[in-house]
Amino acid sequence: MSGESGQPPAAADGCQADLDLAPTPLLEAIRNEDKTWDKLAPRYGVTNPDPPWKVSLYATCECLAAGEALPSLERRRAEDQLGETLYSGTPAPEQQLLALAHIMLSRGLLSEKDLTRCMNAVRLRLEAS
Amino acid sequence: MKSANTENVPARFNVGDRVRVKDLPNLYYTRTQMYVRGVSGTIAVRTYEDLIPEDEAWNRDDAQPEQFYIVRFLQKDLWEEYPFDNDTLQTEFPDRWLESVSD
Amino acid sequence: MQQSHNHDHDDGSHDHKAAPMVDEITDFEVLEIAVRELAIEKGLFTAEDHRNFTEWAESIGPAAGSRLVAKAWTDPAFKARLLADATQTCREIGVDWTEPTGSGTASDYMHLQVLEDTPTLHHVIVCTLCSCYPRPLLGHSPYWYRSPNYRRRLVRWPRQVLAEFGLILPPEVDVRVEDSNQKCRFMVLPVRPAGTENWTEEQLAEIVTRDCMIGVALPRPDRKADDVRPVHKANRPVPSEHHQAEAGE
Numbered sequence: 001m002s003g004e005s006g007q008p009p010a011a012a013d014g015c016q017a018d019l020d021l022a023p024t025p026l027l028e029a030i031r032n033e034d035k036t037w038d039k040l041a042p043r044y045g046v047t048n049p050d051p052p053w054k055v056s057l058y059a060t061c062e063c064l065a066a067g068e069a070l071p072s073l074e075r076r077r078a079e080d081q082l083g084e085t086l087y088s089g090t091p092a093p094e095q096q097l098l099a100l101a102h103i104m105l106s107r108g109l110l111s112e113k114d115l116t117r118c119m120n121a122v123r124l125r126l127e128a129s
Numbered sequence: 130m131k132s133a134n135t136e137n138v139p140a141r142f143n144v145g146d147r148v149r150v151k152d153l154p155n156l157y158y159t160r161t162q163m164y165v166r167g168v169s170g171t172i173a174v175r176t177y178e179d180l181i182p183e184d185e186a187w188n189r190d191d192a193q194p195e196q197f198y199i200v201r202f203l204q205k206d207l208w209e210e211y212p213f214d215n216d217t218l219q220t221e222f223p224d225r226w227l228e229s230v231s232d
Numbered sequence: 233m234q235q236s237h238n239h240d241h242d243d244g245s246h247d248h249k250a251a252p253m254v255d256e257i258t259d260f261e262v263l264e265i266a267v268r269e270l271a272i273e274k275g276l277f278t279a280e281d282h283r284n285f286t287e288w289a290e291s292i293g294p295a296a297g298s299r300l301v302a303k304a305w306t307d308p309a310f311k312a313r314l315l316a317d318a319t320q321t322c323r324e325i326g327v328d329w330t331e332p333t334g335s336g337t338a339s340d341y342m343h344l345q346v347l348e349d350t351p352t353l354h355h356v357i358v359c360t361l362c363s364c365y366p367r368p369l370l371g372h373s374p375y376w377y378r379s380p381n382y383r384r385r386l387v388r389w390p391r392q393v394l395a396e397f398g399l400i401l402p403p404e405v406d407v408r409v410e411d412s413n414q415k416c417r418f419m420v421l422p423v424r425p426a427g428t429e430n431w432t433e434e435q436l437a438e439i440v441t442r443d444c445m446i447g448v449a450l451p452r453p454d455r456k457a458d459d460v461r462p463v464h465k466a467n468r469p470v471p472s473e474h475h476q477a478e479a480g481e
Binding site for chain 3: 029030032035036037040041043044045046047051052053055056057058059060062063064066067069070072073076077080083084092094097098100101104109110114115118119122123126127
């Protein structure tokens with residue numbers, strides 16, 4: 001029969017703190033169910049099932065793991081947790097993107113200030129071209 | 130392959146051996162699932178030698194690599210009231226997570 | 233992006249109707265770029281590494297896996313090599329597992345195991361811990377494969393989950409679940425279906441879809457594409473994690 005350990009995970013050097021599951025204002029402002037790709041694409045007659053940034057997001061996740069900034073197993077656990085709670089209503093690619101931003105904020109890899117600043121700059125750039 | 134010293138690689142088991150999964154304390158990067166702890170199975174494949182995930186995650190490159198194995202379990206040994214006697218499940222372990230079973 | 237061109241050239245002109253595009257910049261699009269640029273700014277990875285990964289990620293798909301299966305079906309010696317050393321044999325179809333991305337990390341040396349189905353043994357693959365997947369052969373994993381619903385339920389109720397995919401196996405066929413939790417990656421070599429006698433390798437490859445190589449579908453002479461799968465929430469998830477399982481349904 002399957003064994004089940006009742007012990008909490010043993011503490012180890014560098015063991016990561018628990019993921020902060022509280023919503024962050026910045027990501028909550030971004031999380032607009034009306035603008036997810038599955039709603040957006042049909043409005044414009046685009047048949048591609050995936051948003052154009054999907055592959056780039058995947059590459060970002062893999063590079064973070066390869067560079068050891070954010071190991072895959074840790075990221076996937078966070079994705080699972082956030083996907084079943086805070087971002088459960090969001091479709092897959094957007095859910096993964098929000099979860100990534102969330103875990104990076106939670107781990108202190110980025111700050112909300114950084115992200116706000118950078119998003120403003122990116123948006124200006126994109127709108128100008 | 131990461132093993133510099135192939136003589137000392139822990140590799141206790143061969144295909145066909147009966148083994149049981151230990152219930153070692155969880156470290157953060159353990160890849161041994163809860164549902165197999167304490168269950169017995171049979172070595173199906175010897176796969177490769179490598180660092181265990183815990184050591185690799187903490188960059189302990191001087192740590193000793195181990196033999197990895199695919200172990201095959203009967204589903205009825207993993208789950209209560211599993212109705213198909215011949216259904217199986219396979220998953221992979223490093224040497225240290227397994228112990229010998231005499232049936 | 234899919235292009236849809238209107239090829240009306242009756243008047244000799246070359247006026248193509250523009251391919252439809254999403255004509256607005258969403259916060260999601262902006263967020264993806266911002267996260268990436270910040271990560272590069274903070275030295276978490278380089279722009280070059282990201283470019284290399286993106287290029288590789290755009291190049292992969294299930295065609296390589298389909299070719300592998302079709303070759304194994306038509307060439308017994310190849311099949312024998314594949315089952316003896318799948319990692320090495322992949323090189324014969326141009327897939328190198330030792331340098332899949334060219335960016336070289338500790339985990340890049342993967343090992344491939346091909347799981348051979350027989351008339352009385354059916355394999356199906358899952359990764360309960362994260363969603364490990366044989367990307368060099370199958371491309372990107374589908375969303376349902378990554379979902380907790382699939383990962384937690386397949387190990388415990390494989391026949392029920394397969395039935396939801398439309399695959400019902402009789403009791404005489406044994407089901408073997410492969411939970412890929414370490415560095416091996418797996419691919420199913422399905423049984424060649426009846427009705428494909430004298431087919432060429434190319435014809436055979438066309439019916440070996442991604443779902444057949446994961447094990448949630450069987451190849452059929454009349455099917456060249458996977459069905460679209462809805463994602464359902466798990467009612468009774470199985471704990472594989474180290475924290476306490478959630479109580480109840």
